[in-house]
Structures are given as structure tokens and as C-alpha cells.
Amino acid sequence: MDLSFTPEEEAFRDEVRSFLKEKLPARLSNKVAHGLSLTRDDMVEWHAILNARGWLASHWPEQYGGPGWTVVQRSIFEDEMARANAPRIVPFGLSMLAPVLIKYGSEEQKQHYLPRILDGTDWWCQGYSEPGAGSDLASLKTSAVRDGDHYVVNGQKTWTTLGQFADWIFCLVRTDPTAKAQEGISFLLIDMKSQGIEVRPIVLLDGDAEVNEVFFTDVRVPVENLVGQENKGWTYAKYLLTYERTNIAGVGSSAAAFDRLRSVAGKITRGGKPLTDDPLFAARMARIEIDLANMATTNMRVVAAAAGGGAPGAESSMLKIKGTEIRQAITALSRRAYGAYAIPFIPEALEDGYNGEPVGPEDAGAAAPTYFNMRKLSIFGGSNEVQKNIISKMIVGL
Amino acid sequence: MDFQHSEDRQMLADTLRRYLADAAPVDARNRVAYGETGYSPEVWAGLGELGIAGALFGEDVGGFGGSGFDIMVVFEELGRALAVEPFLGTLMVGRALAIADAVPEGIVAGTTIAAFAHAEPQDRAPGEALATRAVRDGDGWSLTGAKAVVAQAEAADVLLVSAQTDAGMALFLVSKGAEGLAIHGYNTVDGGRAGEVRLNGVRVAAPVGGDAEAAIAAAEAAGLLALSAEALGAMDVAKTATIEYLQTRKQFGVPIGKFQALQHRIATVLLEVEQARSAVINAADAFGKPGVERALAAAKYTVGATGQLVAEEAIQLHGGIGMTWELPLSHYAKRLTMIDHQLGDQDEHLQRYIALGRAA
Ligand SMILES: Cc1cc2nc3c(=O)[nH]c(=O)nc-3n(C[C@H](O)[C@H](O)[C@H](O)COP(=O)(O)OP(=O)(O)OC[C@H]3O[C@@H](n4cnc5c(N)ncnc54)[C@H](O)[C@@H]3O)c2cc1C
Numbered sequence: 209m210d211l212s213f214t215p216e217e218e219a220f221r222d223e224v225r226s227f228l229k230e231k232l233p234a235r236l237s238n239k240v241a242h243g244l245s246l247t248r249d250d251m252v253e254w255h256a257i258l259n260a261r262g263w264l265a266s267h268w269p270e271q272y273g274g275p276g277w278t279v280v281q282r283s284i285f286e287d288e289m290a291r292a293n294a295p296r297i298v299p300f301g302l303s304m305l306a307p308v309l310i311k312y313g314s315e316e317q318k319q320h321y322l323p324r325i326l327d328g329t330d331w332w333c334q335g336y337s338e339p340g341a342g343s344d345l346a347s348l349k350t351s352a353v354r355d356g357d358h359y360v361v362n363g364q365k366t367w368t369t370l371g372q373f374a375d376w377i378f379c380l381v382r383t384d385p386t387a388k389a390q391e392g393i394s395f396l397l398i399d400m401k402s403q404g405i406e407v408r409p410i411v412l413l414d415g416d417a418e419v420n421e422v423f424f425t426d427v428r429v430p431v432e433n434l435v436g437q438e439n440k441g442w443t444y445a446k447y448l449l450t451y452e453r454t455n456i457a458g459v460g461s462s463a464a465a466f467d468r469l470r471s472v473a474g475k476i477t478r479g480g481k482p483l484t485d486d487p488l489f490a491a492r493m494a495r496i497e498i499d500l501a502n503m504a505t506t507n508m509r510v511v512a513a514a515a516g517g518g519a520p521g522a523e524s525s526m527l528k529i530k531g532t533e534i535r536q537a538i539t540a541l542s543r544r545a546y547g548a549y550a551i552p553f554i555p556e557a558l559e560d561g562y563n564g565e566p567v568g569p570e571d572a573g574a575a576a577p578t579y580f581n582m583r584k585l586s587i588f589g590g591s592n593e594v595q596k597n598i599i600s601k602m603i604v605g606l
Numbered sequence: 607m608d609f610q611h612s613e614d615r616q617m618l619a620d621t622l623r624r625y626l627a628d629a630a631p632v633d634a635r636n637r638v639a640y641g642e643t644g645y646s647p648e649v650w651a652g653l654g655e656l657g658i659a660g661a662l663f664g665e666d667v668g669g670f671g672g673s674g675f676d677i678m679v680v681f682e683e684l685g686r687a688l689a690v691e692p693f694l695g696t697l698m699v700g701r702a703l704a705i706a707d708a709v710p711e712g713i714v715a716g717t718t719i720a721a722f723a724h725a726e727p728q729d730r731a732p733g734e735a736l737a738t739r740a741v742r743d744g745d746g747w748s749l750t751g752a753k754a755v756v757a758q759a760e761a762a763d764v765l766l767v768s769a770q771t772d773a774g775m776a777l778f779l780v781s782k783g784a785e786g787l788a789i790h791g792y793n794t795v796d797g798g799r800a801g802e803v804r805l806n807g808v809r810v811a812a813p814v815g816g817d818a819e820a821a822i823a824a825a826e827a828a829g830l831l832a833l834s835a836e837a838l839g840a841m842d843v844a845k846t847a848t849i850e851y852l853q854t855r856k857q858f859g860v861p862i863g864k865f866q867a868l869q870h871r872i873a874t875v876l877l878e879v880e881q882a883r884s885a886v887i888n889a890a891d892a893f894g895k896p897g898v899e900r901a902l903a904a905a906k907y908t909v910g911a912t913g914q915l916v917a918e919e920a921i922q923l924h925g926g927i928g929m930t931w932e933l934p935l936s937h938y939a940k941r942l943t944m945i946d947h948q949l950g951d952q953d954e955h956l957q958r959y960i961a962l963g964r965a966a
Contacts, residue, residue, distance in 0.1 A: 342925050344857035367926050412929050413936035419926075478954070480731025488953040540914070543943075548725060548755040550947050553795040565790055567802060568727070568754075576795045580940065583921050584929055591925065593867055 211505070213280070221284050228292040231257050237293040241468065243574030244558050245416070246295055248373045252328050254295045259326055265302055272310060272322050279515040283455070283508070290460025298370065301325040301332035305378050308395065308444050312436040321397075335365040335379035335398070335422060336445065343594050345380070346389040346442065350424060352381035352396055354431070359383075359396065361404075361427040367588070371407055371420040374400050384439050395441035397433040404428075412584075414577035415555050449590065456524055456589065457507040457531035462500055465538045468571075469493070472545050476569060483545055492544075496537050503530050522602035525595040532585035532592060539579040546572040553577070609887070615679045618661055618671075622680065625656060626687035632934040636797065639690045639937075643761065644799025650691045654716030662697045662828075667709040674831060674893025678886060681832040685839025688934075688941055690798040692758040697832050698722040699766045702777060702825035706816030712763070721762035722825055723753040723780075723803050738805065740769035740776055740813070747771075749778060749786075749808040759801035760791040766814070767805065768822060776813035777821055784808050796940040829949050830902040831893055834886045837909035837945045841879050841916040844938040848872060848920045855925075868923060875919050882912040900966070903959040910952030913942035 213221070236250055258264040266282050268274030277285065289297075297303070306325055309317055324330040341348040350363025361381060371377065377398050384392030400407070404427040409417040436444055473483040473493060483489040510523045543550050549568030556562050557573050567573065586592040600606045611619065630649050638646045653659075661676050663669025671677075677697065684693060696713055699720035703709045712718030726737050738751025749769050759765065765780045765787075780787060786808040791801035814821070852863030852872060862868055889905035892898040917939035921928035928935060946952055 337926070340856075342857060344859075347857070347859075411931040413921075413931055413940060415931065477729040480729065480734065486953070488957060492953075544946075544951060544953075546947075547951070548947055551755050551794045551796075551800060551944055552792045554792050567790070567792060576940075576944070579943075580795075580929075580936075583918065584926075586922055587925055587929065591922075593865075593922075596867065 211508070213284070217280055217284060220281055221288060224285055224288040225292075227261060227263075228288060228294060231261070232292055232294050233257075236295055240293040240295055241464075242571050243578045244560075247560065248331075248370075251295055251298050255297065255328050258297070259328070264297070264326060265306065267303070268306060268322075269310065272306075272318065273326050279511055283511045286455045287460035287463075290458070291464050293464055296461075298331075300334050300369070300374075300378075301330060304334055304448050305332050305397075308378075308435060308448050311447060312395075312444050314432075316432070317397075317435065330375045331370075331373050333368050333371040333374035333377050333400075335368060335377040337367045338364060339366050343591055345445070346393070348380055348382060348393065350379065350381050351385065352383050352394060352429070354383075355428075357431050358428045359431060359434070361396070361398065361424045361429055363424050365422040365424075366420075367410070368407075368420045368422050369418055371400075371422055372409060372417070376400055377422065378435075380441050380445055383441075387439065390442040392439055393441040393445070394438050395435040395444045396429055397435065398424075398427065398429050402427045402429065412581065414580040415553075416577070416581060450524070457503055457527035458535055459500070459504045459507050459531070462531065462535050462538060463504075465535065465542070466496060466500060469538055469542050469545065472542065472569075472571070476545055476547075478547065489541075489545070492541055496534060496541065499530070499534050499537075503527070503534060506530070522598050525590075525598045525602075528589065529586075529592045529595050529599075535585055536579075536582055539575075539582045543575040543579040546575050550576045611675060611679055615675060618676075619679045619683050621656060622653075622658060622683040623686065625652060626683065626689055630687055630689060632688060632937065635688055635690065636937060639688070639797025640793055644793060644797070645690045645692055645758065645761065649689070650716075650719070653691055653693075657716070658693065659696050659700075659716030660714055662693070663700055663704065663709065663714050667700070667704050667707065668711060668714045674890030677828060677831050677893070678835040678890040681835035682839035682842075682886075685836035685941075686843050688797065688840065688937055692719050692721070692761065694829060694832055695719065695721045695758055695762065698825040698829045699764070701828040702766055702821040703814060705821040705824055706814055708814060708816075710764070718763045719758060719761050721756050721759050721765045722829070723756045723759065723765045724768045724822060724825075725754050725756075727752050727754045727802070736768055736770040736775060738767065738769040740771045740778060740810075743807075743809060746809055746811045747778065747813065749780065749805040749810060751805050753803040753805075755800050756789075756803050757798065757800045759789045759803050760799060765803065766825075767803075768818065771813070775818040775822070777818045778810045778813055780805070780808055780810060784810075794944070796944040797937060826949060827893070827898060827902055830906050831886075831889050833945050833948055834889060834902075834905040834909045837913045837942060838879075838882055838886050840938050840941050840945075841882060841909075841913060844916050844920045844935060844942065845872075845875055845879050847935050847938070848875070848923050851924055862923075871919055871923060875916055878912045878915055882908050885909065897966075900959060900962040903955040903962060906950065907952045907955040907959060910946040910955065913945055914952075917942040 236254055239246055255264055262275055265274050266285055270276040338348050352359040352361045377400055379396045379398055380393050381396050382392050383394040404425040406423040408421045410419045411417050476483050507527055549572040552567045554573050629652055660669040661671035661680050664672035699722050700709050700713045710718055713720050728737055740747050740749050763782050767778045767780050786806040788804040789801040791799055794800050853861055855862050885905040885908035889901040892901035920935055921939050927933055
């Protein structure tokens, strides 16, 4: 057993740290640290900074613009980014579509789309879920019917995250309605400016409009926008889902959130003592801290296995469940820390340029909305119940 | 033993439920709850005509109820409807003033909106004085200080303000629009409005009579029972909505309620809600009797913990749709969660319960 990183890996960590120190705009890390909303421009700005350094597509092969890092380096990079309160890299183009294109796309598709993902020309969103197809994704109904050199797409996608900003959407569509559920699905790239697409925002319980419904009415999509083969989309979709679940543990962002919680709990007093001296609050904090330290090692065990050539399979389900539970526990405790000052709801104060009168301690206003928003973590990316089904089937063998 | 509410109370509950279902269905409630006033003056007036406020007080002060079970019945129904009309203020201020037999008629009649302004922005160690001060000023008093997250402070016709005098704590009634009274209002996460209250030399003729500490304790006791009952009503609705969803939402060709993993989850929710109902019954029964403090701490602890469980499970078992503003359930989840931020959270009441047990 040796839990330490190699000197090269430590040197790499230092390199990442000094890059972040120098290049991560304080304006952006401040917003992340204080739970404020990031605008489209904020995200684009951060992508451009990473791209200029060649670090935006950390898991792409070098020939397409990746940095050529090992699994361990990638994990260090993600960890340091999160701990520095860097904005999360928007995953749809970079981490979801790109791996599919690289593995299954045509040469023309790679040449065309990959550079545009890197330089920010195209903003992608993910069109998988439908009102009737959530956990049971394979029951999706949006249809694509061949008409000459086009597909004609009809149907509806939903929960499309940041679809309001998107130039393109990658969709799972049904191309063979007679085949078994998984076998009649294709993977299609659709221009959001196409005739017949309508995007409607869905407001979430915290008041945020980060997800959308996307309606397709006789949308004509050129056949060259099909990825891989017709009716083989399910294979590509599953491949994408394994990518969606890398770094799923979110150790770095939970560690950063926990540090902020610790500092808040040291400052807020109740009944004359700081929350860190309150036996019940301190116990709640300690449980999370222990769970997080345990998970950091579980995560590194999975990373080490992957570095040794093993493919993370159902282990990523463990990390997804534990990672999201820990993150949700941190947000619940942060909310609790503010007591009555978690009650005021001043959404404008969570946006850029608010200079109204502050209410309560610093960051109190973001605590409850963040808590409610983070309920999504155990629902999307394969709900935690579905992950448990995977564990009991794939690992336990039941 | 008889665990049925009396016929009168059952009638009151039915009347209240019918009225609120008709006058304040959730979408109408949401429009006002997240709007500029945070409550509906029409619904408030309608409930006043039904005599809801009077049910919260005994005959000694002009009401026709006032027992623990009266409070339970009213607030459980308010919770079921997620009502945002300011009855908590009515109850707490009225109960505090009842100590000195000085409850204004309008409070019992449900026409005067009252806000209880005791908690302050800064924390207080046990025994520490309030930061809000009352000093003699000619033939009256002058109040200076700040009060935190006061529910419906802007709409209140009167605020009951606690302040420190040279002779200890005292309570003062401050009228809407008084000179030196400033309110910074805002909406709340779960719907409704509250505000930061500032008192800059507000002139008041005299403090409310009676023992201020006892009056505050009476207000808080009633408030804890009310919030516990409100949570019970809200969790019952969230539970029922989730059961219905499990029966109707289909994935993998079957209603998701067919999955045993989810059956066990909803079974846990169901039994914990029944436990919470028992906790509220215990507290309502103990109300006005010796030992009520511990029963209230037990109830508020229970609904705090169970409220979080029910809110989180209800959202999770609904999947994505459970996170949407459009679904009434999400507002129930928010209310259940935020009740644990009013008058002390589950941890505080758990510790109070332990301390009261030691003292006994
Ligand atoms: C904020 C947010 C953002 C999202 N972003 C996107 C996006 O960008 N693109 C996209 O395509 N999708 C997105 N999704 C959709 C997400 O992937 C789905 O919500 C998820 O797959 C769950 O589906 P559902 O919401 O239909 O819930 P359902 O599948 O209806 O599930 C309801 C409940 O049943 C449980 N359940 C279902 N099946 C089983 C089973 N077999 N055993 C036990 N329990 C089960 C679930 O765990 C859940 O608790 C997003 C969702 C949210 C909330």
C-alpha cells in the first residue's frame, strides 16, 4: 500500500495550482464560492482560458487537442479545479458528445465538430430524456423518419440543461419503431436553429430556469448528421453514459463546499457559541467529513484500477451514489447553519451586479436555493435508485 | 380513549379545508405567496369571517377555542393548503397579550394583522440581554434596535416588539407606520413575506402589562404547536401526492410503485408521518399543562426531522418532475424544509428535550 502520489504527479499538481492562481478570474471563483449564478458568458470565458492553455478537453486524445494526461493527472486536475472554485466545465459538448464522436463519428464529423467544441463556436445540449422516458430511457418516442437525404424529426425532449444557450443538440431518436426498444434508436445531431424547434423553459423549485423542454415538429435533419450507424444509437448512448459518470464522485467540489461550511460554522454562533462547538452540529459535520475522506480514497482506488487498465464499470455507480449523498448532506447542513436567515428569498441577490441591501450573514441567501437545486444530483445522470439496481445486478450478481 | 377530534373541531376543520380548497388552490396561493404582498387580503378576510382566529383563543379573551387541539386542527388545515395568511402572528401575539388579558379585539376577530418581533439579527447567549433597548422618554418610551426575519412585518397592523429595559425584558405594541419604524421586506423561500425590522427611537406610550418572559414563553409555546401541526398537514399532502404518483407514473412498462425499492421507501414515509401525528397529538394534549415544554420540543424535533425526510423522499420519488415549480409538491417540500428554520430547528429542540429531561 502506498497512498502517495509520485513526485511527477505532485509536480503536476503544483503546475495546475499555479495556473489556477494566475488565470482563474477572481470574479468567477467568487461567484462559484458564494453560490451565485454563472452566465453563459462566464462559462464561455472560462472555457476559453482553459482552451488557450490546452487543458479544456482533459480526456480527449492528443490528436484531437487533448493534453495527453494519465487518469491520475486528470483526477488531480479536476480536484484542483474544484478546490479553487473554478466554474465547472460544461460537459455536454466536451465530455458527452466528443467521446462518442471520437469513437463512433465519421472523419468529417470529427474534423468539423471537435474544433468547434474546443473554441466555443458550438454550445451543445443533451437530448436524451423525454416526458415518458426518464429512467427507462430506451422507451423514448421522438421519431426520425427518412425522407430522401433528410430525417424528419417529430417529438419532444425534456430536462434539457442549458438548452436555452445551445446551438446544437445531440438526440436519441427512434428510427425503427418495429424493432425492440433498444434496437431502433439512432444518435442524431440537430441544429437548434432548424425550422420546427421550439424551446420552452422549465422553472425549477428554486426559481432557476436551467432546464428546458424542446419540441420538434417536422424538423428536417440532413442524413450526414447521423452518428455511426442507423439503429445503433443505444450502444453510443451507453458509451456516453459511462463518460457522464467519470469524476462523478465530485470529491474536489465536495471538499471545497465542506471547507466553506466549516468556515461558516466557525463564524455563526447559536446560544453564544460557534456552531462548530455545538455538539449536534459538530457531529453532523464530522460524519460528513469522515464520509468524504473515505470516499476520496474509494475514488482513488477506482482511479488507480482504471490507471492499471481496468475499466470503471459498476464502481462508478458507487461513486455516483456516495458522491451525491455527500454533496447533498453538505448543502443541507449549510442551509441549517443559517437558521432563520435561510428563509429570505432574494433571487436578484444571486445575480451579477446586485447592490441592494444585504440580509443576514454573507451567503445566507444562497443556502436554501442551493440545497433545493442540488436535489437534482440524485435524480439525473441515472437516479441513485437506478445506480443501486446496477450495483446489485453487476457487482452483487442478483 | 378517543382519538377523534370533537364534532365541533371536525366541523371547523372541514369548513376550513373546503374554504381554502376553493379560495386558495395551490396555483392561486403561489401567485400571492411569491408576489408583492405574500398573502391574500381576500383570503385573510374570508378566513376572518369564518372565525378562524377566534378558534385560537379562549373565551376569557373573546375567542371560542384556544385549546391545544383547536390550534392543532386549524394549523393542520393551514398546512394542508400551504396557506400563507398571517395566522402564526395572530396566534403568537394574541397568546402573549392574553397573559396580561389585553388581546385587542381585532386580533381575535381576525381583522388585525399582528407580527411577533422578538428574534434579533445577532445571536444571544443564555441569559444575555436583548440588543433592542427601551428607554424612558418623557411620559412614554423610546425603542431602538433591530428584529430579524419577522413574518409579514410589512402587512402587520401591529408588531409586538420585545426590548430590554433597565428592569428587564418588556413587550411593546408598535403600530404600523409609527415614526422611526423601518421595514426591509422580502419574499421567503417557501412563499410569503417577512422583513428586517428596524426601530430608530420609536415612541410608545407604555409596555404591555404582565410578565414579559412568561408572555414570550406563551407565544413560543403556541407557535411551536402551530408550526408542528402545520408541518403535519403539509407532510400528509406530500405523502398522498407521492403515493398517487407511484401509482400512475410508468417506467419499464409498469407503475414505478411496483418497484419494491420504492415501496419500502414510501412505507417508511408513511410510518414516520404517523409518528409525527402522534408527536403533535402529544403536544396538543400537553398544551396548557405542566410538562408541555418537553412535549413541544419533542414535536418540533419530530416534524423537523420527518419534514426533511418527507420533502426529500417526495422529490426523489417523483424524479425530475418533483423539482419543478409547476408541481404543487415542490412547494410543500419547501415549506416542510423551512419550518425547520422557524422557532428553532430539530437539533435545537433535541437539545432542549435533553436539557428539560435533566432538569425534571
Ligand atoms: C435538473 C435536471 C437536469 C437534467 N438534465 C438533463 C439533460 O440535460 N438531458 C437529458 O436528456 N436529461 C436530463 N435530465 C433528466 C434526467 O436524466 C431524468 O430526470 C432521470 O433520468 C430520471 O427520470 P425521470 O425524471 O423521468 O424520473 P423517473 O424515471 O420517472 O423516476 C421516478 C422515480 O422512480 C425511480 N425509479 C425508476 N425506475 C426505477 C427502478 N427500475 N427501480 C427503482 N426505482 C426506479 C427513480 O429513481 C425515481 O426515484 C435532467 C434532470 C434534472 C432533474
